[in-house]
Amino acid sequence: MQITTTVNGHPYSKDVEPRTLLVHYLRDMLGLTGTNVGCDTSSCGACTILLNGESVKSCTVLAVQADGQELVTIEGMATESGLHPIQKAFQENHGLQCGYCTPGMVMAAASFLKENPKPTEHEVREALEGNLCRCTGYHNIVKSVLAAATAMEGVVL
Amino acid sequence: MTVVESGSSKRVTGTRMLRREDPALLTGEAKFIDDIVQTDALYMVLLRSPMAHARIISVDSSAAKRMPGVVAVFSGSDLRGEWLAPMPCAWPVTVDMKNPPHYPVAADVVNYVGDAVAVVLASDKIAAVDALAAIDVNYEPLPVVSNLEDALADKNLVHPALGTNTSYVWNLEPDKAKVDSAFASAEHVVRSRFVQQRLIPSAMETRGVLAVPHPYGGEYTLFSSTQIPHILKTMLSLTVGISEAKLRVIAPSVGGGFGSKLNVYSEEVLALTLARKLHKPIRWTEERSENSLATIHGRGQIQDVELAADADGKIMAVRVNLVADMGGYLQLLTPGVPLLGGFLYHGLYDVPAYSFTCTGVFTNKTPTDAYRGAGRPEATFAIERSMDALAKRVGVDPAEIRRRNFIAPEKFPYSSAPGLVFDSGNYLPNLEMALEKIGYKEIRAEQERRRAEGSRKHLGVGLSCYVEMCGLAPSKVLGSLSYSAGGWESATVRILPTCKVQVVTGTSPHGQGHETSWSMIVADRLGINTADIEVLHSDTAIAPYGLDTYGSRSLAVGGSAVYLATEKVLEKAKLIAAHALEVSPEDLDYQDGEFKVKGSAGKSYALSSAALEAFTAHDLPEGVEPNLEATVTWDPPNFTFPFGTHIAVVEVDEETGQTDLLRYLSIDDVGNQINPMIVDGQIEGGIAQGVAQALFEEAVYDESCNLLDSTFIEYLMPSAAEFPSFELGNTVTPSPTNPLGVKGVGEAGCIASPPAVINAVVDALAEFGIEHIDMPASPEKVWSAIELARLSGTRVD
Numbered sequence: 006m007q008i009t010t011t012v013n014g015h016p017y018s019k020d021v022e023p024r025t026l027l028v029h030y031l032r033d034m035l036g037l038t039g040t041n042v043g044c045d046t047s048s049c050g051a052c053t054i055l056l057n058g059e060s061v062k063s064c065t066v067l068a069v070q071a072d073g074q075e076l077v078t079i080e081g082m083a084t085e086s087g088l089h090p091i092q093k094a095f096q097e098n099h100g101l102q103c104g105y106c107t108p109g110m111v112m113a114a115a116s117f118l119k120e121n122p123k124p125t126e127h128e129v130r131e132a133l134e135g136n137l138c139r140c141t142g143y144h145n146i147v148k149s150v151l152a153a154a155t156a157m158e159g160v161v162l
Numbered sequence: 163m164t165v166v167e168s169g170s171s172k173r174v175t176g177t178r179m180l181r182r183e184d185p186a187l188l189t190g191e192a193k194f195i196d197d198i199v200q201t202d203a204l205y206m207v208l209l210r211s212p213m214a215h216a217r218i219i220s221v222d223s224s225a226a227k228r229m230p231g232v233v234a235v236f237s238g239s240d241l242r243g244e245w246l247a248p249m250p251c252a253w254p255v256t257v258d259m260k261n262p263p264h265y266p267v268a269a270d271v272v273n274y275v276g277d278a279v280a281v282v283l284a285s286d287k288i289a290a291v292d293a294l295a296a297i298d299v300n301y302e303p304l305p306v307v308s309n310l311e312d313a314l315a316d317k318n319l320v321h322p323a324l325g326t327n328t329s330y331v332w333n334l335e336p337d338k339a340k341v342d343s344a345f346a347s348a349e350h351v352v353r354s355r356f357v358q359q360r361l362i363p364s365a366m367e368t369r370g371v372l373a374v375p376h377p378y379g380g381e382y383t384l385f386s387s388t389q390i391p392h393i394l395k396t397m398l399s400l401t402v403g404i405s406e407a408k409l410r411v412i413a414p415s416v417g418g419g420f421g422s423k424l425n426v427y428s429e430e431v432l433a434l435t436l437a438r439k440l441h442k443p444i445r446w447t448e449e450r451s452e453n454s455l456a457t458i459h460g461r462g463q464i465q466d467v468e469l470a471a472d473a474d475g476k477i478m479a480v481r482v483n484l485v486a487d488m489g490g491y492l493q494l495l496t497p498g499v500p501l502l503g504g505f506l507y508h509g510l511y512d513v514p515a516y517s518f519t520c521t522g523v524f525t526n527k528t529p530t531d532a533y534r535g536a537g538r539p540e541a542t543f544a545i546e547r548s549m550d551a552l553a554k555r556v557g558v559d560p561a562e563i564r565r566r567n568f569i570a571p572e573k574f575p576y577s578s579a580p581g582l583v584f585d586s587g588n589y590l591p592n593l594e595m596a597l598e599k600i601g602y603k604e605i606r607a608e609q610e611r612r613r614a615e616g617s618r619k620h621l622g623v624g625l626s627c628y629v630e631m632c633g634l635a636p637s638k639v640l641g642s643l644s645y646s647a648g649g650w651e652s653a654t655v656r657i658l659p660t661c662k663v664q665v666v667t668g669t670s671p672h673g674q675g676h677e678t679s680w681s682m683i684v685a686d687r688l689g690i691n692t693a694d695i696e697v698l699h700s701d702t703a704i705a706p707y708g709l710d711t712y713g714s715r716s717l718a719v720g721g722s723a724v725y726l727a728t729e730k731v732l733e734k735a736k737l738i739a740a741h742a743l744e745v746s747p748e749d750l751d752y753q754d755g756e757f758k759v760k761g762s763a764g765k766s767y768a769l770s771s772a773a774l775e776a777f778t779a780h781d782l783p784e785g786v787e788p789n790l791e792a793t794v795t796w797d798p799p800n801f802t803f804p805f806g807t808h809i810a811v812v813e814v815d816e817e818t819g820q821t822d823l824l825r826y827l828s829i830d831d832v833g834n835q836i837n838p839m840i841v842d843g844q845i846e847g848g849i850a851q852g853v854a855q856a857l858f859e860e861a862v863y864d865e866s867c868n869l870l871d872s873t874f875i876e877y878l879m880p881s882a883a884e885f886p887s888f889e890l891g892n893t894v895t896p897s898p899t900n901p902l903g904v905k906g907v908g909e910a911g912c913i914a915s916p917p918a919v920i921n922a923v924v925d926a927l928a929e930f931g932i933e934h935i936d937m938p939a940s941p942e943k944v945w946s947a948i949e950l951a952r953l954s955g956t957r958v959d
Contacts, residue, residue: 038197039190041417043366044450048874051366079190088188096184099839102847103673104187105194105366105417130882137874139366139418140673142850142911143882145843 008072012037013081021068027061028052030068031078039079039108043137050136053109053116054078060116062135079108082115091115091153100149102140110136114150124154169732169752170689174682178839179692181678183671192415195370195387196447203372203443204233206433207290209280209297210455211272214308214526214867215320216301218270221280226296231289234440235297237280238269244435246403249491250426252393252646253498255522259330262321264491266428266435271304273320273490274527275868276455278428283436283444306526306867310464310485313523320490320524329488329522330497334504334580340515344479348470352551357936358463358540360487360861362871363533364879367417368448369457371430373437381408382437386430389419390710391670393647395702397426397494402434409434413700416672420851421532422457423672424712425494429456454872459861460533462487463500467507467544470515475556475563479515482507482544486522489529496531497522498645502631502713503537505580509545510589510629510805511567516579526867532712534851534912538630546626546917550924551933560625560921561597565590568627575898582631584803585897585905586833592893593627596807596829599891605811613929618816622926626808626918632906633718633802650797651715652707653723655684655731657790659777661755661770663688663695665727668708669720670700674908675840676716680724682836683902687728688769689754707795714804714906717836722900723796730792738775738790739767741783802897802905806830808849810918814926819945821857821923827889828914833897833905841907846888848911854880855912856919858938878938927951 009018012035019034031037031054040063043051047065054063055077082089088096091111101107110133117124117132124132129150130143138146168175186192223235248263267278280297284290305318312318313327320327335341345351372385382404388394388411395411398404416423433444448456466483486500504518553563568589569576576584602623609621634640635649654666665680677697685692698704711720732752739757740747743765750757757772759765772790775781779788811825828845835841858878862870871877896903916937923939924932930951935943 032196036199037190038193041194041367042196043368044874046450046873046875049366049450079188083189088185092185092188095188096180099181099843101184101187102675102843103366103416103418104183104192107187108190111188126887130885133882135881137366137879137881139364139420139851139879140847141843142846142848142888143885144846144850144888147882147887 006069008069010071010074010076012076013078023069025068026064027066027068027071028063031063037078037080041105041108043106048137050113051106051109053112053136055112055116058119060113079111082111090156094153094156095149098145098149098152100141100145106136106138110138110146114153118154118157122154122158126151168686170686171754173686174692175686175836176838179678179682179837181675182681183675183677194367194415194417195372195385198372198385198414200372200374200443200445203445204283204285204440205287205290206436206444206446207282207294208278209282209294210452211275211277211279213272213301213303214275215304215306216272217304218268218272218279219300219302222298223280226282226293229289229293229296231285232282232293233285234283235280235293236267238265238267241267242269244439245401247401249428249431250397250401250494251492251496253495254644255332255497255501256330259497260324261329261492262324266432276528277490281432283440308525308863308865308867310487310523310525313525314485314521320526327523329492329524332501332520334518336579336581337515338517341479341481341517344515345470345481348478349473350471350475350552350555352469352548352555354467354548354551356465356467356544356547358461358465358543359937360462360530361460361533361855361859362454362861362877363420363422363457363460364877365418365420365422368450368453369423369427369429370447371433372443372445373433374443375437375441377441382434383410383412384430384434385412385414387416387423388413389416389423389670389672389712391700391702392668392708392710394426394430398430398434401431404434404438410703413670419672420534421460421536421712424532425458450874451872454877455528455869458493458531459489459528460530461540462530463540465540465544467548469548469552471552475552475558475566477511477513477567480508480513481517484520486520487527487530488522488524489527490524491529493529493531496529498643499530499532499536500540501537501643503541505582506538506541506631507545508579509542510569510587510627512569512573513579518580527863534848535909538909539852539913539916542626542628542913543917547920550921561593561602564593564625564627583800584629585800585899586895587629587803587805588893588895589627589805592805592829592831593807595891595893596809596827599829599889600809600811600825600827620814620816620926620929622812622814622922624810624918624921624925626914626921628914629803629805630910630913631801631803632714632909633798634713634715635801636799637797647709648797649709649719650795651709651720651723652793652795653720653727654791654793655724655727657731657735657773659774661773663690665695665697665724666705667697667699667720667724668705668710669716670708670710671716672711674711674716675837679717679836679840680721683721683725684728687725688732714908717904718802718900718906719796719798721836721904722902723794725901726796727792727794730794731790734786734792735769735772735790737783737786738772742767742771742775798900800899802833802899804830804832804905804907804910806910806914808914808918810922812919812922812926814923814944816948819941819948821939821944823853823886823919825886825889828911829891829893830910831893831895832907832910833895834903836902836904842890844907845890845911848909849888849915850880850885852912852915853885853919856916856937856939860938
């Protein structure tokens, strides 16, 4: 069936099979391969994107459910003037190693910081519970999100 | 911190330079295997055996072949003639090691749940997956071998033709009489049995392959999510029978490895074979539950460990008997993995007598192989748990028993009883720093206070002092261990006509930041900006020689090769400069991109001039070839031996058995540090992976050898919520065995942390008389141990 979405500000209209997952729509049909797949069970969060401003695991959403909705993927975070403050904080705090979980982590952090702009370390750790990383031990991911919160104080996402 | 000889007044090595790899990874620009577009590729999916041990009676794929989009279906028998050789095992650890032939698709018998029985190729992935359900396989079940003790007993056999489940028995006992006499005369003998549970490596990116034939050129390009493009190329050539001259292997961005991508896998062999057979690109992407079954597992050992000690607790001998789980077949390095720990069961203690035996046995489970630490976490766990038991026996604090046994600093280079030479070490100050930073005395006081008031939340503190051998490795030593490859690394440094620099490395990073660190090494030596240096890797057409990234080898071996190649290219530039300045090369100093005549102000020649001159070749000195390029292949004279102290502080709730990790401190000594930010990141990730082994993770099998936790729902890979922030520190004892003075760091955290955590848990439970908890120390296990202690009255009230 035909669905229309706005992804990173661009309108798309595509014919999708009803069983197509949103993550496959993004990756295979729109060519937005920054969103990664890490598991089959909605456990790892590598595929996290923003759906109308809130984080969702795009492997748990059908493409047809996104019809008429606004999506932001990792490709929509940086602008002409450079990396998004969250991306910058991840680089400055070495919040990534292999980088595979990173797009999901950044998008989950974006959604979380909108809800809670001044989180404690404990709150960051709880908020990222649905996003797995095997490289960093989370130490620098947590630091990155806290640093991003400070950097973005007063900035509306 | 002095790191390397510098040609720069603005040193970058030793600084926390941000990674150049990050922007591409942070924006989705980086291309992982599944991001590579190949529009005409056929999708490959594998039908995997649901049975752990069974004879394949028949495979009927006629219905599957008729399904829409399906191009071909092959069983193991259909493909029997396609291979030049079975799947490679590169480490025949003994001359009589049993290694049953293992093919990418089983033809007669399946040997573990997940063993491939058929392969489907279709125009898209969904069509291929749909077709799997239409293949009808008739199996005749065979008895399974589900645990190591049954395997040793040989009651049922995994491979009946071998007549035994034992693949090999490997001994390391330089002086048996000395060991026997130490045990006969010892005041204390501590005997323990430890179980190293199987672990699923779980890199966040699963594996994937894309094999592209170039039918009119007669060549093939294979993309794989691998740690070892170079080794893979040679092994594929030998296995599939495609000339090395016709095969290019590329590792694109790789989403983590941890040893699990240090292998040659069926799917890589299959994709290349089928690309040859069908003249079409073939692509395969592993699903997570497939990754749990068909990618190697780690650990899987039973360790019987004995320490003999005198009345003061000074260790006189260590004797170890290991049974190691090979799984259903031998993969690339399976048999050698336990032996990498076999030299280290005395830890960083001065032990004069040593005996180690390892028996490798087959079971009907996923093959094991290298997983972060590979043999060394197991050894460290065994000795560090035993040290706590010895401390208790002698009646001293765990820190004190370690002090009494450390190898003294004046003994380095230290020749160990098992036959290694430890490069450098200074263990006592490292331990003392850790104890002071964590506030050891205060924690002990708080523990006493809680015990006195009968708290149900028990505080425990656990130490782990570790040393490990890494930086694989001197080729001759590998040869003496029957390893089928060398341990050198290659680097080329090329100064282009515009004085920009290309560094070509044989290492193959997958998260370690080699592009950043290698550029820092070269920038310092040449006195130029890192921005003017590009680092090329992971493509056998660009970097033809290399031995890839594993065993904490990349910096110590590959980084050293980069440094030495930079030196060599600078020597050539100096010849050109000397010619232009009409002086002898010895009269020149080099700093910040310029050669200057010693003692003569003003007379100088820029590196950029040498670069251009080397390119134009209009006026080169006699005998100097055009172009400014040097290649060095460096074979290290020894392993490196990083060490450190890790301390875990836990709180165990006796009502629930729940363990909370309150604090985790590590003081690591990895020699000189090129980029301390990256070093810390490696340690932190390693700590988390080791804590995961101690508290959460286990590949759980039932009696029929079904894996019960093949997804992230069941397999308890921890999240950020399970950890505190880590407290890190360093001591610096440079390695004298490489020009950078560095030691490996990739595996250290994972090697050190499991015993720190379990020592802490057991310490917390001391009141109950509990002496050990097997990993993972789950709430259920801890709670059951407490209940058992209550029932049997061992509680020390």
